Amino acid sequence: MDQDPFTQVYDALWALLEADENWTALVKPANRIKFSGPNPSPRKDEALSSDFPEVRIAATWLSPQLNADSSNSRVTARFEIQASSGDQRFDAVLFPVLWETLRALHGYRAALMALAWDGRPFVLRAQSRDISISIGQPDLKRGYRYWSGVWACEVEMWFPMASMMPVE
Secondary structure, three states: OOOOHHHHHHHHHHHHHHOOHHHHHHOOHHHEEOOOOOOOOOOOOOOOOOOOOEEEEEEEEEEEEOOOOOOEEEEEEEEEEEEEOOOOOHHHHHHHHHHHHHHHOOOHHHHHHOOEEOOEEOEEEEEEEOOOOOOOOHHHHOOOOOEEEEEEEEEEEEEEHHHHOOOO
């Protein structure tokens, strides 16, 4: 059985980031907070203030339409790349991470549209979206005022209704 489509998209975004040497030079492996894989608690709640930047990819919303038309279901999901710079100066960490993130994701559409589930490509549209840059996200800051949005993408996925039916 194929890996579920949401995990495929999530992993493809991480693969793009980690394939870029400039991006990986800025963000240490231990500071790539992945909400997938073997670690059930990837957040580093006890991190030192000097242990930055941290980057994570968050799935922030999902809009399923199980009967989008007469033969397909559609799901639109939003993924956000968020960074914690550990420094309130934009030019110290945030802007360099932002810039290298944008460069690393330059080919995101082709990478996402190449994904397949049940033997078929499923990503019909992938579009980057606006995201605010801020230092006041209390849920994300772990006691620091440095979390900020970096990049967001909406991914529109289509699946034939026949492939959505439960297997008996």
